[in-house]
Amino acid sequence: MAFNIYDFTTLTHSIHVGLAESFSPVVATTIEWIIVGVTYLLFVALFGLFLVYAERKVCAAFQQRLGPMRVGPWGLLQTIADFIKLLMKELIMPRKADWFLYNIAPFIVIIASFMAIAILPFAPGLQSFDFDIGIFYLTAVSSVGVIGILIAGWSSNNKYSLIGAMRSGAQILSYELSVSLSLLTMVVFAGSMQFSTIVEGQRDAWYIFSGHIPAMIAFIIFLIAGTAETNRGPFDLAEAESELVAGFHTEYSGVKFAMFFLAEYINLFIISAVAATVFLGGWMPLHFGNLESFNHVMDFIPPVVWFFGKVLFVIFIIMWFKWTFPRLRVDQILTLEWKYLLPINLVNILLMALVVLTKFHF
């Protein structure tokens, strides 16, 4: 089996050929689906656990603490222990909750996250599907999760859940605009919505460098709006421990709570991965115009490392936001979106169009 760390197309192709030789086309396709599904499931579970651990460590460091240190060396097994605890906990359901909606809500949230993660290119050849309206699909799918949150808040039959869900709805509906518009700015620049084309277009320079001022403004807006989209602090109104117990997942316990928790961290990963792909070049190594030897050294680092390095960098920035800024009030959140981010974004899109028209970019 051909294996190349720089390009996974040969590996996936050889798996496909191997399966097609020994099975009928239907069975082979089914097996491929299962392999892809299990891979994503494993990846999401492991990366989710890692993100929870990283969040606790990063948070601790920002607050001059150490974080988890007892379970395993440096507390590495802490999140695994927490996860096992969550799996073993009793599933409690409020007596007057809506049975069907209450039970389906966590699945809607997590399915939306999984659908969004499918479009991301991890490395050349490591992308489960790639089609020409990738960014459009991503923005559409990532806003499905809010339906799950609203259903969870409504069906729990709890005032805190409902308030949290409604806040989350208002917030995500508002910030969806900014996320889409800032991505649209980059689509104007890239001239494509397809992720592979976008990444390929950054071979010479990442869009945040080649698009200079409008791209940087779009990047900042995307980071702010993306943080709000994932319901993370300082925009964690939907959970707001000090006001709403736990917001929309107050009444959830055990595995169902774990699903919400996992979905939150997958969304963090997705937002960071999209920021890394659209602005920072995805798996494309850092290249500078004519510095041949430098570019060659950068090419030596595998694309997967580049991708995850960038993703972790963006995740770190978003965590930095969360553990620095205090939570906004509802009116402040809406003011920030409608009076600041949206107008700036609209002007920025015009600016980007001008830059593209006058070819004033690198």
Next chain:
Amino acid sequence: MKSFIEYIVSVFKGLWTLLVGMKVTAKYFFTPWNHVTQQYPENRDTLVMFERFRGEVIMPHTENNEHLCTGCGICEINCPNGSIEIISKSILTPEGKKKRIIDQHIYHLGMCTLCNLCVKACPTGAIVMGQKFEHAVWDRALLTKVLNQPGSKIAEGVKE
């Protein structure tokens, strides 16, 4: 036009304040040697409590077994929850005068809130706050302590 300029200024001012906040946390993040967490049972031998930490009330004694307590009872009066009991006794000084001195300075650690009022009120500075914090015992009676050591006496030259 004026309000538009104010709007633009407010955007940059807002961004600037955010950056100031992020600078503070970045300083915390990138100076891990300043972290305050103590890995307590592991570093038990090296752990030094801070000077201002209040663990318990103690009465320091010199190597000659002398303390500064006159038995005046001001600490007892000042204690908000009656954690201190002063038992005094009368002795005859070599000059033949009657003098009241401390017999037992009884301190109930179990009742003490470590408010520091007795230490502040003490006119001679005889009692101070100690740094010991491992106070767990199996019997509540062990929390009642006599602060002046047996056979100790008041140091020379303490004004009464």
